[in-house]
Amino acid sequence: MNVGELQSAAFTAVPTLKPIKKIQFANAEDKQEFQKYPTKAGRRSLSRSISQSSTDSYSSAASYSDSSDDETSPRDKAQANSKGSSDFCVKNVKQAEFGRREIEIAEQDMSALISLRKRAQAEKPLAGAKIVGCTHITAQTAVLIETLVALGAQCRWTACNIYSTQNEVAAALAETGVPVFAWKGESEDDFWWCIDRCVNKEGWQANMILDDGGDLTHWVYKKYPSVFKKAQGIVEESVTGVHRLYQLSKAGKLCVPAMNVNDSVTKQKFDNLYCCRESILDGLKRTTDVMFGGKQVVVCGYGEVGKGCCSALKAMGAIVCITEIDPICALQGCMDGFRVVKLNEVIRQMDIVITCTGNKNVVTRDQLDRIKNGCIVCNMGHSNTEIDVASLRSPELTWERVRSQVDHVIWPDGKRVILLAEGRLLNLSCSTVPTFVLSITATTQVRHLVCLDDSCVKNTQKNYLFSIPKNMNLVFLCIFYVFFLLVILVALEVC
Ligand SMILES: NC(=O)c1ccc[n+]([C@@H]2O[C@H](COP(=O)([O-])OP(=O)(O)OC[C@H]3O[C@@H](n4cnc5c(N)ncnc54)[C@H](O)[C@@H]3O)[C@@H](O)[C@H]2O)c1
Numbered sequence: 001m002n003v004g005e006l007q008s009a010a011f012t013a014v015p016t017l018k019p020i021k022k023i024q025f026a027n028a029e030d031k032q033e034f035q036k037y038p039t040k041a042g043r044r045s046l047s048r049s050i051s052q053s054s055t056d057s058y059s060s061a062a063s064y065s066d067s068s069d070d071e072t073s074p075r076d077k078a079q080a081n082s083k084g085s086s087d088f089c090v091k092n093v094k095q096a097e098f099g100r101r102e103i104e105i106a107e108q109d110m111s112a113l114i115s116l117r118k119r120a121q122a123e124k125p126l127a128g129a130k131i132v133g134c135t136h137i138t139a140q141t142a143v144l145i146e147t148l149v150a151l152g153a154q155c156r157w158t159a160c161n162i163y164s165t166q167n168e169v170a171a172a173l174a175e176t177g178v179p180v181f182a183w184k185g186e187s188e189d190d191f192w193w194c195i196d197r198c199v200n201k202e203g204w205q206a207n208m209i210l211d212d213g214g215d216l217t218h219w220v221y222k223k224y225p226s227v228f229k230k231a232q233g234i235v236e237e238s239v240t241g242v243h244r245l246y247q248l249s250k251a252g253k254l255c256v257p258a259m260n261v262n263d264s265v266t267k268q269k270f271d272n273l274y275c276c277r278e279s280i281l282d283g284l285k286r287t288t289d290v291m292f293g294g295k296q297v298v299v300c301g302y303g304e305v306g307k308g309c310c311s312a313l314k315a316m317g318a319i320v321c322i323t324e325i326d327p328i329c330a331l332q333g334c335m336d337g338f339r340v341v342k343l344n345e346v347i348r349q350m351d352i353v354i355t356c357t358g359n360k361n362v363v364t365r366d367q368l369d370r371i372k373n374g375c376i377v378c379n380m381g382h383s384n385t386e387i388d389v390a391s392l393r394s395p396e397l398t399w400e401r402v403r404s405q406v407d408h409v410i411w412p413d414g415k416r417v418i419l420l421a422e423g424r425l426l427n428l429s430c431s432t433v434p435t436f437v438l439s440i441t442a443t444t445q446v447r448h449l450v451c452l453d454d455s456c457v458k459n460t461q462k463n464y465l466f467s468i469p470k471n472m473n474l475v476f477l478c479i480f481y482v483f484f485l486l487v488i489l490v491a492l493e494v495c
Pocket residue numbers: 238239240268271272275276300301302303304305306323324325326329356357358359361362380381382383425426427428
């Protein structure tokens with residue numbers, strides 16, 4: 001029996017409800033008060049607006065400006081910050097104050113990054129660094145960017161995801177003088193336009209790249225080869241971006257040192273694992289109001305991200321199985337108590353399908369055709385190619401946007417698949433992400449950039465992709481823990 005059938009069965013055990021008696025009002029005032037509340041139709045719209053507010057509350061957590069009714073493209077607006085600079089393109093620079101508040105809130109839980117900023121800002125280890133960055137633009141990234149600036153770097157920034165930008169945070173950065181080119185809901189064309197505006201600035205040439213996904217690196221490599229060749233180095237955060245760098249390196253075309261943040265222990269064990277463990281449930285709840293208990297879930301990929309998702313869903317009572325192509329990870333999944341399956345064999349029974357592989361075409365059109373009615377399909381891996389979303393944009397299928405970031409894709413027989421964030425990263429598009437883990441990743445990124453600017457990379461072979469050695473990460477981790485313990489001890493002492 002599936003959970004729906006079990007729910008129906010449970011009601012047969014409940015005694016039949018008696019009809020509600022006509023309401024008696026003690027006086028006319030009470031009646032008037034009651035009549036203020038919605039009627040049946042109104043109640044329906046009330047419950048709809050409550051459901052809707054679950055996505056709206058995401059917006060308010062992640063972006064105050066999401067529901068802005070200003071439809072003008074930021075590309076068509078002339079804006080300047082209070083110092084008169086117009087070297088940026090954001091939704092509305094006037095939202096800077098809201099954004100500043102978000103940044104200050106984020107700073108409170110980013111102890112490692114803030115302590116690094118305090119320790120190194122007098123020394124300015126990044127003086128002379130001209131960094132172009134392409135990451136999610138959130139309050140936490142703003143703390144990272146402002147740390148780089150405090151350490152002496154000049155930064156220009158753009159978004160690596162068309163949905164994840166917090167408009168008010170981008171505005172706050174633009175207001176402080178960081179050239180930012182990003183807004184929530186960019187088109188594909190806007191996305192590349194923003195990257196180009198970020199790189200292409202007369203009289204200014206980037207000498208470092210901080211990337212998440214490899215799009216910025218690819219753009220600089222293709223369009224600005226002279227900038228690419230002269231760069232001091234690249235710092236890449238994601239599996240996908242690192243894979244693209246390896247391909248470049250293998251082809252002998254990687255002529256600058258590149259740092260692999262993704263494989264640093266401080267990123268993998270915290271961002272990929274714990275961040276996803278915390279945000280998968282949030283993303284699913286805000287978009288669909290789904291109940292997890294009893295749901296059949298398949299998680300594709302049992303790496304760090306998959307492990308985080310599986311453990312959160314299992315803890316909520318979902319029945320979780322996994323798919324894997326790596327026998328070691330498959331065995332790990334099995335030993336953690338998950339059924340290891342082939343997607344083809346289980347696809348018809350699943351209530352939720354989640355991809356976490358960093359690979360392409362993990363869920364194919366053929367599998368989407370066989371998925372059951374009402375199944376939720378989403379991606380926690382890198383890009384929107386894990387689920388073959390492109391194949392769903394065909395004439396026989398109807399797309400219905402039911403909420404922000406939620407589409408019903410409807411088959412000719414009436415079957416609906418609930419696709420979240422158009423197959424892009426669910427948590428970064430539809431939920432909040434824990435600041436604490438992002439602080440660890442951001443601190444790792446700063447350390448890699450300082451390392452690039454430092455002699456530890458300058459004298460090494462150039463055509464090479466490497467990570468800070470694990471023991472350095474461990475030293476950093478120990479320092480982080482000691483610092484964290486000290487903060488707790490001081491707080492306890494104060495109490
Ligand atoms: N959502 C987020 O916040 C977030 C955070 C960090 C990383 N990521 C992204 O998530 C992806 C996975 O990261 P990770 O750290 O878990 O990587 P990982 O390498 O540890 O795990 C990926 C796993 O997927 C498996 N896999 C690959 N192709 C598969 C397929 N077709 N079917 C089943 N399994 C397959 C691999 O064998 C591997 O075990 C990356 O693209 C990364 O950039 C997302």
